[in-house]
Amino acid sequence: MTSTSNLPPGPAPLIDIEGLRVSFPAEGGPVEVIHNLDLTLRAGETLALVGESGSGKSVTSLAITRLIDYAGGSLTGGTIAFTDKTGHTRDLTRLSQEAMRGIRGPEIAMIFQEPMTSLNPVLRVGAQIAEAIMLHQGMDEAAATAEAARLLGRVRIADPARQLRRYPFELSGGMRQRVMIALALSCRPRLLIADEPTTALDVTVQAQVLRLLRTLQQETGMGMIFITHDMGVVAEIADRVAVMRLGRKVEEGDVESIFANPRHPYTQALLAAVPRLGALAGEPLPRAFDIAGVVSQPQNTVRHDVGPVLAVESLVTRFPVRRNFRLRARIHAVEQVSLSVQPGETLALVGESGCGKSTTGRSIIRLEQPEGGRIHLDGADITHLTGTTEARLHRDVQFVFQDPFASLNPRLTVGFSIAEPMLTHNIARGAEAERRVQALLREVGLTPEHAQRYPHEMSGGQRQRVCIARALASSPKVIIADEAVAALDVSIRAQVVNLLMELQSRLGLAMLFISHDMAVVERVSHRVAVMYLGQIVEIGPRQAVFNFPAHAYTKKLLAAVPIPDPTQRHRVMELDESEVPSPLRALSDPPIVAPLIKVGPHHFVARHSVGGSY
Amino acid sequence: MSATLPEPAVATTIRTPIGEFWRRFRRQRVALIAGLIILLIILAAVFAPFVAPFEPATPDYDNILEGSSALHWLGTDAYGRDVLSRIIWGGRVSLMVGFLSVALGAGVGVAIGLISGFFGGWVDGVLMRLMDVLLAFPGIILAIGVVALLGPGIDNVIYAIAVFSVPVFSRLVRGSTLALKQTLYVQAARSIGVKAPLLMLRHILPGAMPGVIVYASLRLGTSILTAASLSFIGLGARPPSAEWGAMLSDGRSYLGVADHLTIFPGLAIFVIVLAFNLFGDGLRDALDQKLR
Numbered sequence: 001m002t003s004t005s006n007l008p009p010g011p012a013p014l015i016d017i018e019g020l021r022v023s024f025p026a027e028g029g030p031v032e033v034i035h036n037l038d039l040t041l042r043a044g045e046t047l048a049l050v051g052e053s054g055s056g057k058s059v060t061s062l063a064i065t066r067l068i069d070y071a072g073g074s075l076t077g078g079t080i081a082f083t084d085k086t087g088h089t090r091d092l093t094r095l096s097q098e099a100m101r102g103i104r105g106p107e108i109a110m111i112f113q114e115p116m117t118s119l120n121p122v123l124r125v126g127a128q129i130a131e132a133i134m135l136h137q138g139m140d141e142a143a144a145t146a147e148a149a150r151l152l153g154r155v156r157i158a159d160p161a162r163q164l165r166r167y168p169f170e171l172s173g174g175m176r177q178r179v180m181i182a183l184a185l186s187c188r189p190r191l192l193i194a195d196e197p198t199t200a201l202d203v204t205v206q207a208q209v210l211r212l213l214r215t216l217q218q219e220t221g222m223g224m225i226f227i228t229h230d231m232g233v234v235a236e237i238a239d240r241v242a243v244m245r246l247g248r249k250v251e252e253g254d255v256e257s258i259f260a261n262p263r264h265p266y267t268q269a270l271l272a273a274v275p276r277l278g279a280l281a282g283e284p285l286p287r288a289f290d291i292a293g294v295v296s297q298p299q300n301t302v303r304h305d306v307g308p309v310l311a312v313e314s315l316v317t318r319f320p321v322r323r324n325f326r327l328r329a330r331i332h333a334v335e336q337v338s339l340s341v342q343p344g345e346t347l348a349l350v351g352e353s354g355c356g357k358s359t360t361g362r363s364i365i366r367l368e369q370p371e372g373g374r375i376h377l378d379g380a381d382i383t384h385l386t387g388t389t390e391a392r393l394h395r396d397v398q399f400v401f402q403d404p405f406a407s408l409n410p411r412l413t414v415g416f417s418i419a420e421p422m423l424t425h426n427i428a429r430g431a432e433a434e435r436r437v438q439a440l441l442r443e444v445g446l447t448p449e450h451a452q453r454y455p456h457e458m459s460g461g462q463r464q465r466v467c468i469a470r471a472l473a474s475s476p477k478v479i480i481a482d483e484a485v486a487a488l489d490v491s492i493r494a495q496v497v498n499l500l501m502e503l504q505s506r507l508g509l510a511m512l513f514i515s516h517d518m519a520v521v522e523r524v525s526h527r528v529a530v531m532y533l534g535q536i537v538e539i540g541p542r543q544a545v546f547n548f549p550a551h552a553y554t555k556k557l558l559a560a561v562p563i564p565d566p567t568q569r570h571r572v573m574e575l576d577e578s579e580v581p582s583p584l585r586a587l588s589d590p591p592i593v594a595p596l597i598k599v600g601p602h603h604f605v606a607r608h609s610v611g612g613s614y
Numbered sequence: 615m616s617a618t619l620p621e622p623a624v625a626t627t628i629r630t631p632i633g634e635f636w637r638r639f640r641r642q643r644v645a646l647i648a649g650l651i652i653l654l655i656i657l658a659a660v661f662a663p664f665v666a667p668f669e670p671a672t673p674d675y676d677n678i679l680e681g682s683s684a685l686h687w688l689g690t691d692a693y694g695r696d697v698l699s700r701i702i703w704g705g706r707v708s709l710m711v712g713f714l715s716v717a718l719g720a721g722v723g724v725a726i727g728l729i730s731g732f733f734g735g736w737v738d739g740v741l742m743r744l745m746d747v748l749l750a751f752p753g754i755i756l757a758i759g760v761v762a763l764l765g766p767g768i769d770n771v772i773y774a775i776a777v778f779s780v781p782v783f784s785r786l787v788r789g790s791t792l793a794l795k796q797t798l799y800v801q802a803a804r805s806i807g808v809k810a811p812l813l814m815l816r817h818i819l820p821g822a823m824p825g826v827i828v829y830a831s832l833r834l835g836t837s838i839l840t841a842a843s844l845s846f847i848g849l850g851a852r853p854p855s856a857e858w859g860a861m862l863s864d865g866r867s868y869l870g871v872a873d874h875l876t877i878f879p880g881l882a883i884f885v886i887v888l889a890f891n892l893f894g895d896g897l898r899d900a901l902d903q904k905l906r
Contacts, residue, residue: 365805394807406798411820421806467802474806 013040014083014191014223015064021077022056022063022247032076033059034247039225043190046217046224048238048255050231050270052489053460056247057227061193064225065108066092066100082107085190106136109184111177113196118180119168125179126164129186136187151182156212173353174205178212185216192217195227202352202516204560210236229489231274232519232562235259236569243267255566273491275519277546277561284543286346286524288501289494296498301344301505302526307379308340309510310364310397310478315373317356317363321584332583333359334370335534336593339512341478344504346511348525348542350518350557354583356534357514361480364512365399366390378477395425398471402483404463408455414466415441415451421474440469444499461492468499472507480512485520497524518561522546527602530554533583535593540603550605638900645896648889655886659705668696670703670856679872689874691864697874700856701882707768707857708886711841711850712834715772719779719837720830724822726780727787728814732795742788745781753778757840761849768857771850775837786829790822797821824901828894835890842883858883 022034034056041047049057062068064080080092084107092103104110112118120128129148133139139147145164152160155178168176177197184192194213198206214237217224226237234241235255242252243266251264262268273289280287285298317334320327333356341347349357363370366385374383377396382389398421401407408417418437422428428436438448444465455463464484471479481500485493501524504511515521521528522542529539530551538551549555585591596604639645658665667687674694681689688697730741748756760774794800795818803817842859844850851857853864858879865875 367801367805391807394805399802399805401798401802403798407802409799409803409817412816420803420808424806424808424812470802470806 012042012083013081014043014045016040016081017064017078018081019078020060020063020080021075022059022068022073023076024073030074030076032247033073034063037078037244037247037249039242039249039252041191041223041225043223044217044221046226046237046239048234048241049225049227049244050229050234050241051244052229052270052491054246055244057244058195059247060244061110061195061225061227064092064193065104065110066095066097067104069097082191105132105189106187107189108191108193109187109189110193110195111180111184111197113199119176121168124165124167125171129164129179129183132183132186147186148182151186152179154185154216155179155182156208157182172205173201174208177201177205177209181209181212181216185220188220189222191223191225193225193227196229197226198233199228199230203518203562204352204556206233207560207562210562213237230562231259231271231490231564235564235566236562238566243270259564259566269491271564273494274564275490275494275517275523276564277519277522277558279519280522281543281547284541286501286526286542288498289523291494291498299501299505301508303343303345303508306343308376309343309378310512311340311376312360312364313338313374313376315360315363315375316371317359317368318371327587329584329586332356332534332585332591333368334363335591337373337531337534337536339529339536339539341510341512343477343510344508345527346504346513346525348513348515348521348528349531350515350521350528351531352516352557355531356583357531358482359534360531361399361482361512361514364480365393365397367399391425395421395427395474396476397478397480398474398476400464400467400471400479400481400484402486404460404467404487405455407467408463410455412454413451414453414455414458414463417455418451418466418470418473421470425474427474436473437469440472441466443472443503444469445495459492460488461496464488464492464496465499468496468503472503476509478510478512480514482514483516484513486515486517493520500524518546518558530557533581533591535591535606536596537594537606538604539596540600540605544600544603548600548603550599550603635900639896642896642899644892645899648892648896651885651889652893655705655889656709658702659709662702662706666696666699666702668699670695670700671854679868679875681872681874688878689872691861691872691875692868697861697878700861701858701878704856704858704861704879705882705886707851707855708838708841708883711768711772711775712838715775715837715841716779716830716833718772718776719833720783720826722776723780723783724787724819724826727784727789728791728819728822730784731788731791732810732814732818738788741784745784748778748781749785751778753836754840754843757844758847758849761844766849766852768851768855771841771844774844775840778840779833779837782833783826783829786825787822790825791818794818794821828898828901831890831894831897835887835894838890839883839887 017037017039020034020037021032023030023032037060039047049060051057059068059073062071063075068075075093078093081089082092083089095103119125126145126148129151130141130144133144133147134141149160149164152163157163157175157178171179198209201209210233213224228234238255240252240254241258243250243264245266251258251262251267258267259271262271283298285300287298288296290296315334315337319331319333321329321331337360339347349360351357359368362368364375374381376382377393382393385393408414415437418440419433422433422436437451441448441450446462446465450458450462458466485496488496497520500511503509513521513524525542527540528542528545529536530545530553531537532553538545538549538554545554546558549558594606596606599605672695674690677686677690677694679690679692680686686696686698688701690696726741726745730738756778757774760777761770764770764773800813800817803813841850842862845857845859846863848863851860853860861879862876865872865879868875
């Protein structure tokens with residue numbers, strides 16, 4: 001079994017894939033989705049499989065574990081030589097599913113993107129780990145439970161004995177993913193396939209999980225195939241990188257040379273599209289991504305000669321937690337948030353999941369009902385909605401959601417979806433509305449023919465362009481973009497970010513850009529507000545906040561962002577293992593809102609500790 | 615746009631929801647055949663004056679209680695009326711009762727379900743408790759009660775059956791409405807400022823319709839059966855109008871003497887109820903999948 005890939009000489013490979021072909025049945029005959037793929041991995045090594053959606057990276061992992069048989073696909077060619085614990089080398093493409101059951105788990109383990117759906121919601125996590133141990137290692141229940149506790153300790157879960165008795169829904173996302181890792185490691189696999197294991201996690205949790213995986217790999221010497229679309233994560237964890245596109249491997253090499261010297265144009269384009277935190281450290285204004293050799297210029301779009309177009313004062317949104325019809329506690333999603341946006345300005349609202357940044361945006365457009373505070377639109381008080389102020393709010397403030405597919409009605413053509421705001425607000429009807437839809441489609445980089453399509457006939461990037469076109473249809477003054485580019489592939493993300501910035505400079509839009517992605521935020525925003533537990537803990541000009549973060553949480557957030565440069569991997573990470581505390585509080589225990597103190601020009605920070613219940 | 619990184623091509627053929635539905639429904643042999651049978655019965659009922667060999671109500675005292683013959687394919691009844699012709703004409707009554715009662719029941723039920731699910735709160739509470747009361751009665755008892763209240767007759771049978779279709783449709787639609795209300799595209803429409811009536815009719819109702827269509831086709835069978843049962847116990851169609859349940863009831867007196875008087879109307883009821891059920895199953899399988 002010699003590999004054709006450019007593997008340096010060394011011990012025999014753990015897994016050696018040659019000429020792999022995978023097909024799925026389709027109406028016009030089977031469609032090949034993986035074409036002649038070669039991959040090799042040795043024990044103790046991490047191979048990152050990188051590519052955008054549809055590149056075939058997940059299908060490859062399903063083919064290795066032969067779970068592809070259950071997904072409807074079939075292996076139509078090639079060999080997968082796998083060397084197991086006893087030193088036998090077998091071709092996994094020829095094994096029966098019966099034999100594969102002995103491979104999956106003890107030899108090859110997998111962890112997935114969604115730790116919630118991968119765990120059985122009605123079983124305690126301890127029982128689930130113990131079950132796997134009993135099944136594959138023949139231990140009795142008491143020994144298996146003890147082993148499960150040991151494994152949870154190994155994935156750095158504090159107080160494992162107590163955590164074993166909890167159900168998956170009682171754990172946070174990061175904890176669940178650690179349970180999944182413990183479950184995967186329970187049988188001491190030789191190969192771990194991790195399919196986007198940190199994509200659904202917050203950056204600080206992602207950093208913890210990545211570091212954990214690296215440590216565990218050093219301890220056990222297992223091989224790891226790490227599937228991801230995030231070049232920053234690749235730089236953190238991989239030894240070697242295979243770049244995939246449309247079912248083909250376009251480039252493979254060790255991580256340093258791929259990053260320093262990408263040879264294939266696709267890899268070059270992919271790396272160019274990756275936002276790098278710190279790229280604009282010396283530039284106070286936002287600047288679009290450089291795409292296809294076009295060097296962008298800083299954009300100065302903010303108008304200071306008029307008052308703020310949107311001003312929010314002491315906004316409070318709480319969700320009651322009731323039990324037996326009695327109010328028991330409250331989730332303090334948004335607590336005394338004040339912010340304002342000038343015309344042409346982008347204010348980024350950053351923070352991790354559960355910090356209240358989305359609820360703030362949703363409260364402004366009344367998808368949630370705020371409990372207190374005032375909202376001014378263009379100087380007019382729209383806190384109390386009447387017929388006219390409501391119409392004005394929905395016309396002048398538009399929202400772009402994270403998931404473009406889910407936010408478009410699947411039964412309406414995209415043309416109608418774009419026209420709907422005009423029809424609703426009586427801006428245009430009939431042929432006039434049609435003409436405007438066509439103009440809007442051109443404006444967002446689509447063609448008028450797209451108006452006839454249904455959402456499922458478009459790609460993710462096109463759908464988000466449609467959503468942006470819809471948001472522009474009523475000629476709004478403010479756009480609230482809630483993680484609007486988070487679900488898109490890197491190259492598409494760069495294009496959509498550039499589109500938003502171009503529209504801002506052309507139309508003078510104010511933007512509230514809600515995001516967890518610090519690198520994208522650095523590109524687009526004039527000012528940044530950092531939210532933590534429903535409060536703004538730091539707000540100021542982007543350059544000041546990013547270069548001189550004053551609040552401990554801002555520092556932690558910035559430190560956790562993976563840097564797409566493998567040479568910086570071993571930088572000291574001052575991360576604590578603590579979880580973000582819950583915004584759920586008893587009625588008698590309202591949160592203390594610390595006043596914001598000025599630390600620089602327009603730069604304010606809240607004075608309180610982080611991590612505890614202040 | 616970037617020249618180096620074009621977005622991967624998506625399927626170029628435009629696939630409409632109806633086209634997709636037909637593509638999936640075509641594969642269901644049994645449902646297709648059931649649909650064909652339903653179509654035949656509907657055509658026969660619509661063109662009854664041309665299809666039926668005899669007048670359904672004209673007695674012929676020379677040929678009483680005759681079995682199958684070349685002249686009377688399914689025999690004659692106690693008045694010498696042609697059974698085949700009466701079944702064909704009776705199809706008009708049964709189908710009309712079925713379609714009208716389901717349409718009425720579904721219409722009211724869908725409206726109640728939409729309003730209940732969309733507004734929630736006390737509106738939902740009041741409407742759903744009302745539906746619970748209706749659901750608590752066994753269907754046929756409820757129908758008997760309504761007919762007893764309104765008096766016998768085919769139009770009252772339609773109301774009676776519609777009444778007991780309302781709660782099931784409203785429950786069904788309320789469930790879909792609750793789920794659809796939470797979808798991002800309904801929230802998106804809300805954020806644009808779309809008003810409640812349009813939100814319900816344009817964004818929520820179309821999503822709930824597949825379930826309603828499937829259930830309506832299943833319900834048609836049940837309703838025809840209930841109508842026949844009401845006629846059988848003398849609360850529905852009045853003589854001499856031909857109705858399958860009434861024919862069964864008439865034929866009951868001649869069991870053992872002229873079995874064809876009960877077998878053939880019974881068969882007609884059996885075939886159409888079965889056909890509607892199989893058709894509904896096929897519809898469900900074809901419509902249930904997500905629009906993808």
